[in-house]
Amino acid sequence: PTVGIIGAPFSKGQPRGGVEKGPDLIRTAGLLQKLQEQGCEAKDYGNLTFDEFPDDEPVGQVKNVRAVGSANQRLSEAVKAVKKDGHTTVMLGGDHSLAIGSIHGHSAAVGQLSVVWVDAHADINTPLTTTTGNMHGQPVSFLLHELQSKVPALPNFSWLKPCLSARDLVYIGLRDVDPGEHYFLKFLGVKVFSMTEVDRLGIGKVMEETCDYLCTRGNNPIHLSYDVDAIDPTVTPATGTPVVGGLTYRDGIYITEQIRHTGLLSAVDMVEVNPLRAQTEEGVRSTVSTAVDLLLGCFGRLREGNHPQDYVPP
Ligand code: DIR
Ligand code: MN
Ligand code: MN
Numbered sequence: 001p002t003v004g005i006i007g008a009p010f011s012k013g014q015p016r017g018g019v020e021k022g023p024d025l026i027r028t029a030g031l032l033q034k035l036q037e038q039g040c041e042a043k044d045y046g047n048l049t050f051d052e053f054p055d056d057e058p059v060g061q062v063k064n065v066r067a068v069g070s071a072n073q074r075l076s077e078a079v080k081a082v083k084k085d086g087h088t089t090v091m092l093g094g095d096h097s098l099a100i101g102s103i104h105g106h107s108a109a110v111g112q113l114s115v116v117w118v119d120a121h122a123d124i125n126t127p128l129t130t131t132t133g134n135m136h137g138q139p140v141s142f143l144l145h146e147l148q149s150k151v152p153a154l155p156n157f158s159w160l161k162p163c164l165s166a167r168d169l170v171y172i173g174l175r176d177v178d179p180g181e182h183y184f185l186k187f188l189g190v191k192v193f194s195m196t197e198v199d200r201l202g203i204g205k206v207m208e209e210t211c212d213y214l215c216t217r218g219n220n221p222i223h224l225s226y227d228v229d230a231i232d233p234t235v236t237p238a239t240g241t242p243v244v245g246g247l248t249y250r251d252g253i254y255i256t257e258q259i260r261h262t263g264l265l266s267a268v269d270m271v272e273v274n275p276l277r278a279q280t281e282e283g284v285r286s287t288v289s290t291a292v293d294l295l296l297g298c299f300g301r302l303r304e305g306n307h308p309q310d311y312v313p314p
């Protein structure tokens with residue numbers, strides 16, 4: 001499996017500076033070398049650059065619409081190209097509004113996808129239900145066929161066509177869901193494993209049910225969109241909107257091992273790492289190294305250990 005890494009140092013989907021530092025922090029923690037050490041060929045496509053929009057006035061409630069639309073158009077093209085080049089893409093964010101371009105570009109390259117969205121939040125507000133105006137709380141609404149009548153036309157979004165069906169989406173880790181979001185999840189019948197289900201079933205059964213569900217949906221290529229705030233803030237405090245009561249480090253890693261095990265993983269987002277949000281340096285280190293470990297889990301690292309296929313002990 002070869003990995004194509006795309007850095008997306010973009011923060012305008014939310015108000016807190018620092019999340020644009022995510023890609024370089026994750027690289028500096030040794031992602032490339034560690035992937036290569038575990039026998040995984042990886043190519044770094046570098047960081048994207050994004051146009052500035054000095055007069056990006058709010059559209060209704062929604063902030064930085066033009067910047068977010070433009071950045072995601074660029075990201076979509078980049079992900080599509082790296083997929084066409086034959087790689088499993090890794091998009092390093094940046095904030096979670098970038099899932100719009102990442103999932104759109106992935107789908108443009110390979111067709112119908114399954115999306116596993118691991119997050120404390122559902123990110124399914126529309127521009128009309130959002131109470132914060134932050135686009136990182138809205139990407140799913142832009143992507144779903146079923147919500148198109150609910151999403152108004154916005155500047156720099158005319159390129160975007162919905163590419164995901166609600167039945168091809170699974171959430172894991174939810175614990176901070178707005179009323180409008182909860183309505184959409186119920187109305188659309190989305191498969192949701194909130195922290196309540198993680199508590200009831202344990203992560204083992206959650207992943208068994210997730211993988212069975214995706215299997216009945218036709219074994220489509222999987223897009224794993226991983227918001228680091230899904231993990232408990234004791235482990236990943238360096239993030240913009242931490243929520244108590246999250247996944248353990250072990251739950252988080254187990255999700256990646258099982259998604260990897262399906263053999264269907266085709267693209268990953270790792271988003272919302274923000275070094276300016278932790279109280280301590282140790283908090284930053286723990287967050288970044290967890291993000292790296294989650295990515296290593298996506299690409300074959302097993303806690304039981306690994307050895308190369310052709311390995312012969314001396
Ligand atoms: C909230 C928070 N639901 C919003 N969302 C966050 O802004 O729409 N998403 N933090 O990651
Ligand atoms: Mn290549
Ligand atoms: Mn998110």
Ligand code: MN
Nearest residue numbers: 120121227229
């Ligand atoms: Mn989140």
